[in-house]
Amino acid sequence: MTAIFSLRSLALTTALGLSFGTAAEAEVTLRYLASHGGLSAHELAEELGYYEGTGIKLENLGYASGGPESLIALAGGSADIGSAATSAVLNSIIGGNDFVAAYPTQGINDEVQSIFYVLEDSPIKSIEDIAGKTVAVNTLGAHLDYTVREALHQKGLPQDAVNLVVVPGPQLEQVLRSKQVDVSAFGYWQTTFEGAARQGGGIRAIFDDTDVLGEIAGGFVVLRRDWVDAHPQEARAFVDGAAKALDWARENPDEAKKVFAKVLSERGENPEVAQYFAGYGVRKGGLPVERDIQFWIDVLEREGKVEKGKLKAADILLVSGEAVAAK
Template identity: 75%
Template sequence: MTLLRSLALAALLSGTALSAAADPVTLRYLPNHGGLAAFELAAELGYYDAAGITLENLGYATGGPETLIALAGGSADIGSAATPAVLNAIAGGNDFVAVFPTNGINDSAQSIFYVRDDSPIRTIADLPGHTIAVNTLGAHLDYVVREALHQKGLPEDAANLVVVPGPQLDQVLRAGQVDVSAFGYWQTTFEGAARQKGGLRAVFDDTDVLGEIAGGFAVLRRDWIDAHPAEARAFVDGATKALDYARSHPAETKAIFARVLQERGENPEVAQYFAGYGVREGGLATTRDVQFWIDILTREGKIAPGKIAAADILYQSAEAPAPATN
């Protein structure tokens, strides 16, 4: 059955909406190094207290695809991944719903591909034959490189991608172990710290390739949403409210980041470089956020034409309007 979904929930945020959960629930998830997901920030701000929603940290994920595997297998309740990874998982038979954009790509928050100052790499056209460090394969940075090369008329596999955890991206680049380090839009803390040291030069960012677009989505299983509609709405409402909080309270958000990173045993100093989530007001998604990648995956033969429609996988509570078309 088609389930039309949308992310335009900001106007609906209220104490009543956030307390709508019928029963206490615990949602298990895998966090990323160096930052907080919007739903983690919501929990820190107390937005889930009245709804009876608690979060259980299962330990760090290497990347979004790992969270989708855990979600599909039932060991986690929340996935969080780049849009093409989500679409590939759905095309593979998983009945997932993209409930809100985790991050957006714009002029203030984007993925940036860095080289050393003395590198001969100046443009995307120089990437073939070189090694690029990314956090994981089959997700956002992987597909940005493929699309960047495609747009230049080059083979999509012309560069060599290797997996490097976020905290080591700066180190491996400066040591000459890779030619390019790609700092994802969710890794602005690590990117800022690396940039502050100097000696690096940005070659391009993903807005150059994709334009302004949602970077990825938080994902729930459709059967969980159907079984817990009030809890699902409260979860999304809290997260989208947190996204707006981060935009209007950047200093306070960085302070929360620093505290939580320290509690996790990470470096709290990187919190000062958090550049925001980059999402539209209210956590709004548009059809293009998903359709752009559907078209690319269809072009690559990974999704059969017409198999997936953006409107079928974007979350919409009963009270919310349909997603914008651009």
């Protein structure tokens, strides 16, 4: 439990706007999979120099098609950092993986959200109209998949009433405009692609995930619990740097876009899409609240995926805003 208490101290320090400034005992390398068109907060932290002197070194292994792929890599030991929608994280834990949620990757609010688009002349006007239609999402079993299921549930429709097809983020606009799909869902982490598509005109939003879920964390960066237990100081430094980067991006949006453009260019991606980065949408201090996890636990209990009361948000979160407020 030492790691938990250390990270709660981290959250308190971060919330107060302070810095640890304590070097780790030894250098550790954290391997991760990147996301096309995006930059995780820990990647931004590295660019900003927040990990210098902490013993944290990041190694990019390439790209993940979606969160579930990164969780598989984490579970199998080929990666040290996973990043996925909360529903996917919980499904992985239910499947037997002992993961903990380190920090929220992004938040869903009026500024940063996943948006479901159709062509301007499409007859689809509402959530009810997507029943029987084909919807493009970046991966199955993750945020967009569960958002569609929850949207249908709230309208009293079967949760499998939509045909979901997997389309990589860079091709979402193309498959919609070529009418290969009826709807393209741009995730909250794909605001760069969404902005570019919107700029081209001829498309119309029918709903977004805040309409379905309210303001909530979209997903989490996760670590293996045994790694956190073995490296409490490094885990603290990792989360501290990411939390600081989340705050920096919110306070310096124009500079953040420049960093995004630089990194995308270095990766061989299109740096022009960086201008559409809408921010991470995470609460000040980068701290989650228990509802961020509990909402999806309740959904999975309702669907019979997990026994009621078996999972608790407090056991999955390394730290929460409620824990900090209670100190």
